[in-house]
Amino acid sequence: MTSLDHPQLSGLGRNPSATHDVLVRLAAHRAGRHGISQRRGRLEDAVVDALLKHGDGDTAVGLHGDRISPEMRRRIAEHPDPAIRNAFTDFVRHMVDRKVTIGIDDLEEAYGQPRTMLASAPSPSLRAAVARAWYDRPLAVQVELLADPDPQVRAAATERKIPGVPPEWRERCLADPAVRINVARYVPLTSEQFAQLMRQEEAELHQAVACNPHLSAEMVAQLLGVDDPLVRVAAAQSRHVDAETRDRLYALVEAERADGRIEAKVALSWNFVEPDWLREAPLDERMTYLDCQHTTFRRVLASCHDLPEEAWRRLDNDPELAVRRAAARRPGTPPKVLERLVRAYGDVLHIRPLLVDHPNFPRDVLRTFVDEPSPDVRYLALQDPELPLPCLQQLAGASEPFLRRGVARHHNITDVLLEHLLGDPDPEVADDAAANSALRPTQMYRILTAAGL
Incomplete structure (x- = not known):
């Protein structure tokens, strides 16, 4: 985390x-310790x-596991x-008590027991934490957790x-108020089980139940x-609904949204x-959805x-940007399609790989983006x-801090430009400049001396 006072x-x-x-x-400065923790x-x-020597319990929370040597682990233990x-043990136990998911390795280290034993620990909060963290647990452990006396x-x-x-546990779980909503989303249901759930x-x-595939x-x-x-x-997205019924259901929800019903807006x-089932449908059936008026399909x-190529031509020109971006992620997307899409709308930075990292993207055009009007495109x-x-x-002279931050992180930056960004008024820009591996030791020592360290 960036220190606002000492970035x-x-x-x-x-x-x-x-x-x-x-x-x-x-390590003698709080902001420095904060950075080291990252x-x-x-x-x-x-x-x-x-x-x-200089820190406290908050500092010691991050000093555990392979992050430190066995000698230092012994030093902390004593x-x-x-x-x-x-510090670390108390932090993990606090997260467990607050029902915050924490890694299974951290649970084993904090409690000093293997996951197989933690799954039957006396504390129900700890057993629940193991259930949330141990994703690949054996079936025998899962059965033990399904039979646990505590609903959490x-x-x-x-x-x-x-x-x-397991099939033999479905009836019991569907009758259990603590888990039936979870289980109803994904287990195969008999007609009787379905009817019982819908009567509730x-x-x-x-x-x-409606989302059950x-x-x-x-x-x-x-x-x-x-x-x-x-x-x-959910019903409209089912494979068992015809086009007319699907359109009618969507129209009803659209009308409810127009009337201000928040549930309709959420839906x-x-x-x-x-409709994930569509990916597994035969090609002929999938192609019938090329003209579907509902974007999700x-x-x-x-x-x-x-x-086929004709389908890609139409999807690359779909009126919805989300559809065009999904189509652009196929292996054979033409370079011109990728460039046109990114130049017009930028990329979605939280979805990896980026479109600009697509093997067919013409990387030589990236530097031409600096003159585009959109800052999101210039960032690319x-x-x-x-x-x-x-x-x-x-880009370093842009008014948008996120563009200056991007320059501060760039490995091709010069000493002069890096020095300029170290003094940027935005703390996050200065923080990123100081974190750039291109920063010379002389600049590092100057920062330390200026801080009295």
Whole structure:
């Protein structure tokens, strides 16, 4: 995290080129310790020693596992201050009590027991934490968790469809109020089980059932009259619904959204359920959805990779940007299609790989993005590792801090430009500049001296 008051120190703590003597001096300052906590890899003993000398329990939380040497682990285990000695363990136990998911390796380290034993620990909160964290647990452990006397443990054990619920346990789980909503989303249901669930006066349960991918045509038909936008949209996405019924269901929800019903807005705009079954349908059946008026079907269709050329031509020109972006992720996307899409709309930075990282993307055009009007598009010029200095200087003068941050992180940056960004008024820009591995040792020592370290 960037220190708002001392961004150069927090950034320097993250710098992968910072030597251990720089880190030792940084450990004497809170902002420096904060930056060091964000570093990857093992910390040298001298650095850990300095952190223990100047830090507190908050600092010691990150000093555990392979991040430190066995000698330092022993040092911490024997430390006279319990706030430091128990920092990591207390943190993990606090997260467990607050039902915050934490890695299974961290649970084993904090509690000093293997996961097989933790799964039957006396504390129900700990057993639930194991259920949330141990994704690939054996079936025998899963059965033990399904039979747990505490409802929070059973609920945690059924949050995901893997490792799942054995067939002989489905009836019991579907009758259990603690887990039936979870289980109703993914286990195959008999007609009787479906009817029992739908008789319950529980909207969330009906929504879970409607999203179940194993429903029969008869079950979906019984959902059509449910007055719930989320159920209607889920039913509309079923493989068992014809085009006319699908259009009618969507029209009902659209009308509800127009009337201001928040549930309808959620169902249409914030609902992440998709007709995944379409990806497995025969090609002839999938092609019938090329003209579907509902975006989600065309978006799923565009995620397939075996469509004929005419289908790709139409999907590349779809009126919805989300569909065009999905189509552009296929292996054979033409370079001109990729460039046109990115130049017009930028990229989606939280989805990897980026479109500019597509093997067919013409990387030589990246530097031409610096003159585009959209700052989101200009930012993508920084994906060129050899971006020339004039381009970096142009982006460094942008009014948008995120563009200057991108320049501050670029490995082709010069000493002069890096020095300029170290003094940027935006703390995050200065932090990123100080974290750049291109920062010279003389600049690092100057930062330390200026801070009195």
